[in-house]
Amino acid sequence: MKIEEKSTVTSKGQVTIPKKIRTFLKINERDKLKFSIDPTTRRVYLTNDNQVNICPLCEGEKLVDLNQPCFICCEEGRIDLEVNPYSFFRVWFEKYLVSITYIQTNAKGNLQPNVEVIAPNYFEETIRKSEVILLIWLLNQSPFEKKYITNIEGINELKEKIPNFKQLLEKMNIEGELNEL
Known part of the structure; x- marks a missing residue:
């Protein structure tokens, strides 16, 4: 199933993300969004950074082992698998x-x-x-x-x-x- 929606860019460079897209990506108010560009295809990818990058070691809790800080995510609760x-x-x-x-x-x-x-x-x-x-x-x-x-x-x-x-x-x-x- 392919979802396509349109939106208009304002004079300030802002765009309203259509409701179907927000629902699909589970985007809520104050969520951090990640934009990725594939220069070879000239496509932009949008992901909900709050949903896809939960640290698998601490499961977003920022702590492991009786309150030891999670070193995998550096106590942030999320990691970006795209970063080396x-x-x-x-x-x-x-x-x-x-x-x-x-x-x-x-x-x-x-x-x-x-x-x-x-x-x-x-x-x-x-x-x-x-x-x-x-x-x-x-x-x-x-x-x-x-x-x-x-x-x-x-x-x-x-x-x-x-x-x-x-x-x-x-x-x-x-x-x-x-x-x-």
Whole structure:
């Protein structure tokens, strides 16, 4: 089903988002909206930033493990999977004492990515969840690597263990960035 609506730009550059679009994107008053441009197709994409970027580690609560700050989202409750997580590695180390190691090995023709998180102030379960989230986030950055996400050992078991894991996979799949599981 395709929804098309029209709106007029005011002299101040403002546009009223039509009701059908607001309803579809679950846009409410004071929501933050994200505009993305694809320069090759000259298309603009609109997403409700409040709805699609809830941090899968803290589930938007900004805290984990008995009131420890969530380092994945830097205590914001949301993350942007479009931003390269490498840019946060230094902040995570300096502010949260969290160290990240990302390694890719080629075993028998299959790329085997691995993320290791060392976080002395966090529970083991939280560390394991963050490793899976970071692995998906890092794989989401490179078109070459995206096709290898199906080779991650035990990925089916992870879907049940990680909150919002299914939504992360669906987001990547909708954008045509994930092979069948």
